[in-house]
Amino acid sequence: MPLSLPIYFLGRTFVLHTRIHGRQFKRSLKTADPRIAKIRAIQLLGVAQMAIFPRFSKPSSATDAEWRRFELDAKNGVFKSDGSDKDYERMMRCVSR
Known part of the structure; x- marks a missing residue:
């Protein structure tokens, strides 16, 4: 086709x-x-x-609260999260990919 x-x-x-x-x-x-x-x-x-x-465009399993929890600025080396352990783990998973 x-x-x-x-x-x-x-x-x-x-x-x-x-x-x-x-x-x-x-x-x-x-x-x-x-x-x-x-x-x-x-x-x-x-x-x-x-x-x-x-x-x-986002995974269907993620809720809006989980989707926008951290900020990554790789150009300046700034990684911000709200301080919770889960949020920190998600951010590090994102950076390592």
């Missing part, structure tokens, strides 16, 4: 062109290869889906 994606060839590169919540979303896929263009289009659409519907 062929995969139908909103991409087309413009000039020398493929372009992803769709509408998200009534607004045009147009991005260059920076390739002339149709297979790579399809892979990049799927990745971009997945990222857009997670940005629009963040509720569906």
Whole structure:
């Protein structure tokens, strides 16, 4: 079954062109290869889906209270948690992956 994606060839590169919540979303896929263009289009659409519907991008077993318990800033080396042991373990698990 062929995969139908909103991409087309413009000039020398493929372009992803769709509408998200009534607004045009147009991005260059920076390739002339149709297979790579399809892979990049799927990745971009997945990222857009997670940005629009963040509720569906997190694991279903996690509650909102468990989901936002710590802050990681790897660039500056800052790791913040509320101080509970469970929260600290979750943060360290996230950092070690």
